[in-house]
Amino acid sequence: QSALTQPASVSGSPGQSITISCSGTSSDIGGSNLVSWYQQYPGKAPKVMISEVSNRPSGVSNRFSGSKSGNTASLTISGLQAEDEADYYCSSYRSDITYIFGTGTKVTVL
């Protein structure tokens, strides 16, 4: 497995809620609570939005929330805003003491 599986793109209108899925296996997402989500604007370094499945770092809007069920993690953005248009990546700790990123999802605000 070279990457966790994310949808290539997700879109929504301002004010709507969207959910990005991140599918893995029992060796990563299913077996770990060290699942994080990152936001990346073009030409910029990623920024952590969610850590440990559902923890929101200080300074991150409460419109961002994370969850996990089985081998799939999810990031929900509620009250979608124009500034949320970016690429989003999930990551997970793995049982072989490595990490793996998702394939990335481009969020478009219509």
Place this chain on the structure above:
Amino acid sequence: QVQLVQSGAEVKMPGASVKVSCKASGYTFTGHYMHWVREAPGQGLEWMGWMHPNGDGTNYAQKFQGRVTMTRDTSISTAYIELTGLISDDTALYYCVGEPPGTGKFDYWGPGTLVTVSS
């Protein structure tokens, strides 16, 4: 204020090696894992490996084992990654990333160092 300052862009021939540095300030360098993540043009993020806070342990993604070495010099709060046997697919932006132990949270990101492999 946390800052990770990386070395400048590199252009290498296929088969060559490259060593990228990452100088940390504003946080306890020896209290955080240091990871390296790369991003090829138009591609996603790829985790390459980490170095334990005490500097005694490293673990690399299977894809890079045998070609990558991560080291650090605590006296100058600087981490290094060396990649050998470069191929064109290694052309990417290489980020150093700090993680508070046990969180899996890639908290501090450097600006990235562009490595271009071309003949």
